[in-house]
Amino acid sequence: MTTINKKKVVFIMGCTGTGKSKLSVDVGTQFPSEIINSDKIQVYKGLDIITNKIPEPKRHGVPHHLLGIIDDPDMDYAENDFCQHVLEALDMITENGHLPIIVGGSNRYLEALVEDPKNEFRSKYDSCFIWLDVSLPVLFDYLSKRVDEMVEGGLIEEVREAFVHEADYSKGIRRAIGLPELHKYFQAEKELVEDGEIYKEDLLRDCIQEMKDNTNKLAALQLRKIHKLREELGWEMHRIDGTKVFETVLSGKLAENVWDEIVLKPSLGIVRSFLNLNVEE
Structure with a gap:
């Protein structure tokens, strides 16, 4: 099936705490990109520590969408709300000629976005799914x-x-x-x-x-959901094993070089291939 007329979207998935936000920014600084948050708690304004919103300085100038957009702390942000906001953001980003990177751990919302026929997502977008995985005991x-x-x-x-x-x-x-x-x-x-x-x-x-x-229970639940998306729904995911990065962090050593080698470098290669760019560029 040809995807030549489809717009391209990168998804960065994984359990909570696996480095999805960092990877999205690292990738986003290498391509003209904009990031769409897919964490259903981070759409709310405030409580930035407990919701783990990426601080402005760590965004390195990459535009972010759907972060802190809801003022009412008691409002229920449903799957339909998420899909509508993401589709609007996708239109805006692609019109800018930029690559959308959807990142977050609310996998049920992602399933609704991609699989619900009324969103026409699969007919409009060619998706690259990067799964940042970390061994659960280490995580x-x-x-x-x-x-x-x-x-x-x-x-x-x-x-x-x-x-x-x-x-x-x-x-x-x-x-x-x-x-x-x-x-x-x-x-x-x-x-x-x-x-x-x-x-x-x-x-x-x-x-x-x-x-x-x-x-920890949330992380285990998210992992089961990712396996379901891959094994039952057939999502083709590029799995990146970041366990060594976290083992390094837990040992008290600097892990940036390990991150670059085993997470960032292969992820950039995956995105370049997805965009049909020369890997050497």
Whole structure:
């Protein structure tokens, strides 16, 4: 089947914490590109630490779409909303003559975008799926480390400012891992006086551990979904194994050279081939 008249789109997929945002920017700086966020929590404004939005300086000038576009923290951002926004962004990016790079971990939303006939996605776009994979035991250790770093970076203070006693954690940005887990801690913080300090410290430690456990569960769920897209729906994915990068990070060593060699270099080669560019260019 010829794809000569189709517009090209790159997808960067993977579990939470595998480096998708970094890879999207690294690729985006090598081609005239614009990035579309496909994380259903990062579409909401605010709580940048807990939602892991890529900071402006790390975007290196590559335009980003669908980041922090929803003001109402309780609004349900459904698959249809996502598909509509992505299709609008795709039209804008391709009209600019740029390569769209769709990146994020909400794989159910990606399935809706690609597979729902009403979107006519497959008839309009030629897709390249890059799957950034990391061995789960290694990824679990890294994700726990990342939660600790988020706490050190001000996560508790960020969530405290957004705390609502009667919050509904089943919708909107409040579904983000960290908000429901910390609810009981902030509730105790408001109710207990000084003689409850030891209890609150223990409670906070338990809440942070629950965040780590739930983040690991999310990663495992995302991996199962990726396997379903590949094996049951036939998505042809280019798997990049980034495990060695994270082993290097966990050992306390600098991993940039390892990243460049085993993740970035092959990814650039895949994109160049997809765009029918000379690999030497």
